[in-house]
Amino acid sequence: MKVLVIGGDGYCGWATSIHLSNRGFDVTIVDSLVRREWDREHGLASLVPIASMRRRIDEWSRVSGRTIRFCETDVTDYAALCRVVRDGAPDAIVHFGQQRSAPFSMIDHEHALRTHLNNTVANLNVLWALHEHAPDAHLVKLGTMGEYGTPNIDIEEGFLTVEHKGRTDSLPFPKQPGSFYHLTKVSDSDQIAFACRTWSLPATDLNQGVVYGTATNETELSPALANRYDYDHIFGTVLNRFCVQAALGHPLTVYGGGTQTRSFLDIRDTVRCVELALEHPARSGEYRVFNQFTETFAVGELAARVAGVARGRGLACEIMHLANPRTERESHYYNPVNTNLRALGLEPTRLSDATIAGLIALAQARATRVDLRLIPPRVEWRPAEPNEGAPAVA
Ligand code: NAD
Ligand code: USQ
Numbered sequence: 001m002k003v004l005v006i007g008g009d010g011y012c013g014w015a016t017s018i019h020l021s022n023r024g025f026d027v028t029i030v031d032s033l034v035r036r037e038w039d040r041e042h043g044l045a046s047l048v049p050i051a052s053m054r055r056r057i058d059e060w061s062r063v064s065g066r067t068i069r070f071c072e073t074d075v076t077d078y079a080a081l082c083r084v085v086r087d088g089a090p091d092a093i094v095h096f097g098q099q100r101s102a103p104f105s106m107i108d109h110e111h112a113l114r115t116h117l118n119n120t121v122a123n124l125n126v127l128w129a130l131h132e133h134a135p136d137a138h139l140v141k142l143g144t145m146g147e148y149g150t151p152n153i154d155i156e157e158g159f160l161t162v163e164h165k166g167r168t169d170s171l172p173f174p175k176q177p178g179s180f181y182h183l184t185k186v187s188d189s190d191q192i193a194f195a196c197r198t199w200s201l202p203a204t205d206l207n208q209g210v211v212y213g214t215a216t217n218e219t220e221l222s223p224a225l226a227n228r229y230d231y232d233h234i235f236g237t238v239l240n241r242f243c244v245q246a247a248l249g250h251p252l253t254v255y256g257g258g259t260q261t262r263s264f265l266d267i268r269d270t271v272r273c274v275e276l277a278l279e280h281p282a283r284s285g286e287y288r289v290f291n292q293f294t295e296t297f298a299v300g301e302l303a304a305r306v307a308g309v310a311r312g313r314g315l316a317c318e319i320m321h322l323a324n325p326r327t328e329r330e331s332h333y334y335n336p337v338n339t340n341l342r343a344l345g346l347e348p349t350r351l352s353d354a355t356i357a358g359l360i361a362l363a364q365a366r367a368t369r370v371d372l373r374l375i376p377p378r379v380e381w382r383p384a385e386p387n388e389g390a391p392a393v394a
Contacts, residue, residue, distance in 0.1 A: 001278060002026045004088050006075055006126065007096030008068075009053050010035055011228040012142070012211060012270050016094065018218040018225065019271035021066045025278070028088050029053070030081075031097060032074035034118075038104070039235075044374060047229040047244060047366045048214065059224035076121045078128065085129045092138040092278050095126050102146070102179035102326075103234045103379040112180040119184035127195040138281040139203040140274060141192055144185045145263040145293060145336060147207060149176030150329050155336035158205065158289025178328050179381070189289075196287035203286070204277045208270065209263030209293030212239035213355060214362065216268050227267070229362065232374035239264065239302055241375070243356060246310035246317045247363035248370055253377065256324030258300025261334040263293030266349040276344040290340040294348035309356040327381040 003020060007013040008029030021027045033053065039045060051059065057068050075081045075097055085093075098119040099105065105115040123141070130137055148155045151174065160173045172193065175186045188205075195201045214227045230236040231244035242252045265273075273292045282288050297305075303319045310317035324330065342348075349355075363370070 001091045002028070002088065003278065004028050004030050004084065004090045004093045005096065006030045006093065006122075007098065009033055010096055011230065012267065013096040014056065015216045015219055015227050015267055016096070016271045016274050017068060018060055018064075019216055020275060020278070021060065021068050022064060022218050023275060028069040028071060028084075028090070029057075030071045030073050030075065030084055033072060034074065038099070042234060043371075044230070044232045044234060045369070045371075047231050047363060047369055048226045049369075050226060050228055051224040055224055059222050063221045063225070064218075075125055076118060078125045081125050081129045082133055085133045090134055090137050092140060092281065093126060093130065093134075094140045094274055094278070095123070096142050097122060098142070098184070100181065101235050102181045103377070105179050105181035105184075106379050106381055115181050116184055119181075120187055123188040123191055127191060127201070130201055131195065131199045135199065135201070136284070138278070139192065139201060140277045141188065141203060141205050143189055143205045143207045143289070144182060145207050145209045145291060146179075146182040147175050147177055147186050147189060148173060148336070149178060150261075150332040150334055151176065152333045155291070157291045157337055157340050158207070178326065193287040196285055200285035202282035202284050203288070204282050205287070205289045206273060206277060206292045207289055208273075209265050210237050210239070211265060211267050211270055212237065212351070213267040213359065214240070215358070216271055229366075231363070231370065233377045234379065238262075238299060239306070240359065242303055242306040243359035244363040244370065245375060246306050246315060247360045248367060248372070249316060250372065250375055251318040251320035252303040252306060253375065254300050254303050254319055254321050255326060255377065256321065257330045258303060258321060259298050260328055260330045261296055261298045261332070263291070263296050263336055263338075264351065265292065265294045266351070266355065269294055269346065269349050273341050273346060276341060276346060280344050288340070291336055291338040292341060293336070293338055295351060296334060296336065297351070305351070305353075306356055306360075309353050310360060312353075313357065313360065315360075322377065325377040325380040
């Protein structure tokens with residue numbers, strides 16, 4: 001199967017590209033490398049250094065004997081994307097290529113606009129390029145569990161059966177996203193569903209939870225294949241951040257009370273979920289949604305898990321509660337469904353103490369690269385009035 005992986009230089013995209021290549025898929029990575037530019041612009045760097053795209057691909061070819069092609073292309077450039085799709089004649093496109101940080105999208109108007117333009121234009125372009133140049137190809141698009149927010153009912157997989165005034169229909173599940181970034185994903189989902197209805201595009205929207213870990217079987221084959229390990233307050237996701245903080249003796253930064261609950265999965269399951277979606281494609285005209293996560297945790301519960309493992313390794317580990325920089329419910333019902341990927345054969349990797357210990361050890365080995373100034377949250381959803389001061393530490 002010929003697959004274009006848009007965003008294949010990123011955290012999920014790189015691990016998925018080499019996993020798919022290892023499993024015999026014919027992979028072409030399409031990436032503008034803009035994420036590396038955003039890192040430079042904001043003074044950020046992956047804790048584990050990542051090789052250049054050229055080096056990554058050469059090393060992959062050396063260790064696996066397999067070839068991955070690379071097109072340095074910004075998919076907001078429609079003509080360039082069309083060339084790639086025409087020339088590549090893919091059976092499927094996996095679309096990871098977006099600005100994916102909620103805090104980045106909330107920095108200011110300019111970052112919200114950049115996120116909106118990058119993500120929305122890219123998604124529209126991908127849909128049109130498929131329609132015009134590869135109408136039978138299967139789109140596998142990365143959405144997010146955060147599209148749903150935290151409603152006071154169970155979260156179904158994309159659709160809700162609604163009974164209203166004696167009539168019943170299956171309708172898109174209501175969306176209550178929590179950042180301008182998450183809002184772009186909601187808009188993408190609407191556009192994809194429309195393209196499926198209108199042009200008979202086959203598409204799978206993978207509503208993924210928060211990913212943790214860095215290593216997969218393939219990234220472990222060589223240091224030049226290493227994946228990103230983001231710990232900063234903009235791109236670092238919560239569990240990876242907590243593990244780096246524990247390694248450095250920095251108190252774990254729980255936002256607010258820590259009872260806010262999210263969906264999570266190990267990056268080893270991310271790559272497997274994408275593979276399963278590709279192996280079992282949507283039908284022509286079908287828009288389907290898979291909730292891509294394996295477990296749910298309250299943020300405070302995760303902090304306690306990490307602190308327990310860190311203390312077991314002889315590290316002094318404290319948990320601190322910061323005034324929540326985000327606007328999000330902290331006490332809420334949360335029960336999302338995730339049966340579709342399980343039905344296709346996903347065997348969940350549960351969060352283990354060994355995984356946490358591995359992440360802590362990896363951070364300890366790279367401790368000299370950590371910039372402690374990048375840990376405290378600095379982006380606030382509702383910036384304080386000048387006389388309100390900085391977030392309080394409880
Ligand atoms: P990432 O920032 O590590 O990677 C994104 C990649 O896309 C980068 O390499 C970037 O250069 C590329 N890109 C961005 N805009 C592009 C454009 N216009 N043209 C070409 N390339 C472009 O992000 P990630 O963590 O790998 O996330 C990948 C996808 O998965 C995103 O869509 C994100 O919303 C989704 N997702 C991520 C997580 C998570 O926890 N990391 C969870 C749920 C969903
Ligand atoms: N949080 C803390 N302390 C921290 C960092 C985060 O308590 O130091 C809390 C946040 O307040 C939030 C939760 O942890 O309640 C998750 O935050 P996060 O930064 O790990 O994840 P989020 O902003 O939701 O975004 C990440 C990815 C995004 C993806 C999303 C999946 O960056 O691309 O879409 O996870 S989901 O959360 O399911 O929408």
